[in-house]
Amino acid sequence: MSRSYVGRNIAIGAAMVLSLSLARAADDLPKADSILDKYVEVTGGKAAYQKHHNEISKGSLSMAAMGLKGDVTSYRADPDKSLTEVDLAGLGKVREGSDGTIFWSINPMTGPHVKEGPEKAQAQLTSRFNAELNWRDVFKDAKTVGADTVDGKDCYKVQLTPADGSPITQCYDKDSGLMVKMTMTAQSPMGEQTVDSFVGDYRKEGDVLMPHKIKQNAAGQEILITIDSVSFDVDIPADKFAVPDEIKALVTKK
Amino acid sequence: MRLFSGAILAAALCGWSFAQPALTPAERQLNVASFEQVWKTVRDKHWDPKLNGVDWQAVHDELRPKIEAAASMQEARDIMSDMLKRLKQTHFGIVPGEAYKELEQKDESGKSNPSDGDPGLDVRLVDGHALVTFVTPDSPAAAKGVKLGWEILRIDGKELAPGLAKVRAALGSPMLAELIETRSVIERMEGPLDKTVEVEFLDGNDRNVTLKLDRTAPRGIETVLGTLPPLHFWVDAHKLQPDIGYIHFNVFFEPEAVESAMKKTMAECRDCKGFIIDLRGNPGGIGGMAMGLAGWFARQSGLVLGTMYLRTASIKFAVFPRPNPFNGPLAILVDGCSASTSEIFAGGMQDLKRARVFGTHTAAAALPSLFAKLPNGDGFQYAIANYISEGGKPLEGIGVTPDREVKLTRHQLLEGQDPVLDAAVSWIHGQ
Numbered sequence: 001m002s003r004s005y006v007g008r009n010i011a012i013g014a015a016m017v018l019s020l021s022l023a024r025a026a027d028d029l030p031k032a033d034s035i036l037d038k039y040v041e042v043t044g045g046k047a048a049y050q051k052h053h054n055e056i057s058k059g060s061l062s063m064a065a066m067g068l069k070g071d072v073t074s075y076r077a078d079p080d081k082s083l084t085e086v087d088l089a090g091l092g093k094v095r096e097g098s099d100g101t102i103f104w105s106i107n108p109m110t111g112p113h114v115k116e117g118p119e120k121a122q123a124q125l126t127s128r129f130n131a132e133l134n135w136r137d138v139f140k141d142a143k144t145v146g147a148d149t150v151d152g153k154d155c156y157k158v159q160l161t162p163a164d165g166s167p168i169t170q171c172y173d174k175d176s177g178l179m180v181k182m183t184m185t186a187q188s189p190m191g192e193q194t195v196d197s198f199v200g201d202y203r204k205e206g207d208v209l210m211p212h213k214i215k216q217n218a219a220g221q222e223i224l225i226t227i228d229s230v231s232f233d234v235d236i237p238a239d240k241f242a243v244p245d246e247i248k249a250l251v252t253k254k
Numbered sequence: 255m256r257l258f259s260g261a262i263l264a265a266a267l268c269g270w271s272f273a274q275p276a277l278t279p280a281e282r283q284l285n286v287a288s289f290e291q292v293w294k295t296v297r298d299k300h301w302d303p304k305l306n307g308v309d310w311q312a313v314h315d316e317l318r319p320k321i322e323a324a325a326s327m328q329e330a331r332d333i334m335s336d337m338l339k340r341l342k343q344t345h346f347g348i349v350p351g352e353a354y355k356e357l358e359q360k361d362e363s364g365k366s367n368p369s370d371g372d373p374g375l376d377v378r379l380v381d382g383h384a385l386v387t388f389v390t391p392d393s394p395a396a397a398k399g400v401k402l403g404w405e406i407l408r409i410d411g412k413e414l415a416p417g418l419a420k421v422r423a424a425l426g427s428p429m430l431a432e433l434i435e436t437r438s439v440i441e442r443m444e445g446p447l448d449k450t451v452e453v454e455f456l457d458g459n460d461r462n463v464t465l466k467l468d469r470t471a472p473r474g475i476e477t478v479l480g481t482l483p484p485l486h487f488w489v490d491a492h493k494l495q496p497d498i499g500y501i502h503f504n505v506f507f508e509p510e511a512v513e514s515a516m517k518k519t520m521a522e523c524r525d526c527k528g529f530i531i532d533l534r535g536n537p538g539g540i541g542g543m544a545m546g547l548a549g550w551f552a553r554q555s556g557l558v559l560g561t562m563y564l565r566t567a568s569i570k571f572a573v574f575p576r577p578n579p580f581n582g583p584l585a586i587l588v589d590g591c592s593a594s595t596s597e598i599f600a601g602g603m604q605d606l607k608r609a610r611v612f613g614t615h616t617a618a619a620a621l622p623s624l625f626a627k628l629p630n631g632d633g634f635q636y637a638i639a640n641y642i643s644e645g646g647k648p649l650e651g652i653g654v655t656p657d658r659e660v661k662l663t664r665h666q667l668l669e670g671q672d673p674v675l676d677a678a679v680s681w682i683h684g685q
Contacts, residue, residue, distance in 0.1 A: 065624075067480030090479035091540070092510040108509035109542035111549045111574045189556070189572035219567040220638060249577030 032142035032158045035172050036135050042177040048207035049133040052232040053078040059212075059227040061086055072225060081241040082127040097241060098127040104247040112246040118187040121164035138162065145169070150181045151198065166192075178202055179211075186218065193218050205230040277326060281630065285330040288628035289321040292334050292348070292636075295626070296341070301565050301640045308340050327351075331632065338636075344430060344651060345623040349633030371447040371469035376535065377406060377439050378589065379432050380662050382422075384414055384439045386455075387667065394468035401458060403667030408454035408464075409442040432590025433537065433617040445469060458668045477507045479540070491515035494530060494675075498682055499523035499580070502532035506539030506595040509546065516550055520580060528583040528682030531599075534613060534674070538594020541571070541622065547599055548573040551584050551608055559602025560643040562622070571598060573606075583685045584609040585678035588654060593617035598641065601654040605645035611656040612678045618653030 040046060054077035062069045070088035075081075083097040092108035103115040103123035115123045125131065131138050141161040148157050148171050155171035162168075171181040179199050186193040201213035212227040243251070277285070293314050296305065317337050324330040331348045338346040374393020377384050384406040389396045406414060418435050443451050447469050454464045474488030487508045494500035499519050503512055523529065531547070544559055552575045559571040586600045586609045597620045603609035621637040628634050642648050658681070660674045 063480070090477060090507070108513050108546070109540055110546040111513070111576055113574045189570065189574070191568055191570045193567055219569060220564050246577060
């Protein structure tokens with residue numbers, strides 16, 4: 001969950017995307033590939049990423065303005081299998097997942113849903129394991145488009161354009177090289193929503209330095225995700241990423 | 255600050271009125287600060303940057319001297335309420351601090367008073383008369399023989415009619431009136447479990463009957479969602495007749511319970527001739543549940559019930575079709591106590607021509623609103639979004655007009671009839 005570019009779009013359809021007008025890149029800005037590669041380097045290095053093939057992250061999610069809290073568990077496996085479960089008191093369990101082919105969600109409020117089109121393209125990004133390491137495979141273009149200040153930290157803004165879907169903008173701390181903010185446009189049948197994600201509290205999990213707090217602002221709501229634990233290379237049951245029957249029924253119907 | 259959905263807050267806050275003590279200079283200053291907070295919040299947070307065409311700065315300049323001169327809390331509230339009324343929109347209001355304190359106590363504990371209960375009656379206002387429309391089986395009211403159609407005249411010795419007339423006059427519009435008046439009657443019967451409530455009825459023979467009714471735990475389970483006041487939730491789903499599916503739930507909470515009830519009923523009702531969703535008395539709740547409920551009755555992807563507009567975003571209420579949706583006739587039952595998510599669902603399905611709506615006009619209160627505490631201790635409710643149904647009309651202030659208007663009558667209730675339900679059943683059988 002914490003290591004994908006767009007994997008924090010956990011709850012209730014909140015997600016992310018870019019829609020800010022981007023500043024023109026100045027000549028003295030560092031190249032995007034050096035910024036992105038530096039991120040991999042400062043968070044553990046290529047070898048540290050490559051030695052893992054799956055992970056389980058556990059934590060919590062809260063929407064303070066509404067007084068909502070819940071538990072979050074995310075399972076991810078190489079190359080693009082995922083399952084995220086958010087259990088919110090009073091709302092029930094929201095699930096999103098992928099077996100690498102079918103990208104789906106089941107929400108007790110809105111029902112089961114198979115992602116198609118731009119929403120599916122975005123889910124494919126979300127589900128990509130080690131996306132930060134493999135950004136050259138995930139995005140067709142990356143360029144530095146300006147500089148910004150996030151929570152008092154000067155950062156470089158990098159615009160990443162996927163093969164399919166709208167670009168994502170990420171801001172990397174000029175000093176530490178760590179990503180501090182991501183802006184993107186969440187795609188869903190409910191429309192496009194700009195999502196700003198502020199990323200912080202980097203701590204080591206094994207050999208990899210990972211963010212443990214993600215604050216998302218979307219549609220006037222603030223969502224705080226806190227990661228409590230991350231386990232790598234766990235024996236995840238094979239059926240964990242299996243497509244649920246409700247989703248199979250929808251796929252068959254189509 | 256708390257997010258309250260639809261009319262739940264309005265319903266919870268009805269019936270408050272307070273004395274008007276003189277103000278100290280400090281209190282006057284707090285009222286001015288409150289006025290400024292209200293004015294700025296609307297300016298900055300209202301979904302429409304043009305504020306419904308109101309010259310907001312002019313309103314400020316006109317009323318600021320008045321708030322500075324306000325001699326009582328009530329006068330200050332009236333001035334702030336006047337400011338909000340200029341928007342000509344519901345879900346903008348000032349709540350007396352005493353009422354707000356009451357809400358806060360409930361919120362802090364996370365639970366309502368566990369001793370609270372009711373005698374087991376549901377009520378609707380029919381032409382200004384509070385009529386019993388449901389008696390919970392095995393409740394104290396049932397044990398004392400209370401029947402459908404009985405009119406409630408007094409509660410604990412206090413005559414209802416003058417108070418209800420006052421509420422209606424204060425509201426100045428029939429919109430929301432039925433919801434608020436109904437809630438005020440029901441809440442007057444609520445109270446500690448160890449105390450009785452004395453209710454004077456007009457029975458089926460037009461005789462006055464006064465009963466001391468015990469209270470019992472409210473129907474259903476207590477449910478808590480975030481900082482919203484706790485509510486009791488119940489769902490009733492079954493085959494109404496051998497060939498009609500039926501679901502009735504009192505509030506759009508507990509999504510998993512509603513989903514489970516729908517699954518069960520759908521499994522039993524795959525070949526039913528029709529389906530009825532009864533939203534009478536349902537004040538709304540979680541807006542997203544309207545999308546999920548609609549999915550049980552939609553084959554086609556890409557349908558939208560309507561769109562909610564915030565200042566910085568818009569959210570489509572998309573319908574997510576279920577694997578095996580019900581394709582037969584769908585009837586939705588509504589009344590003046592159906593609000594918010596109920597209106598979003600009923601209005602959207604009506605616009606999509608997927609359902610026929612029966613009953614009376616809905617509460618016309620569809621907007622999500624926030625609730626903030628002001629420096630003077632009062633509460634301030636303000637809407638953060640507008641909602642336009644798929645047919646292009648705002649539900650707020652307009653509501654859903656049934657395709658077939660069917661009003662309750664005392665006579666029919668006394669006969670044990672439910673004319674709204676009967677009309678829906680008849681329509682389904684005629685398809």
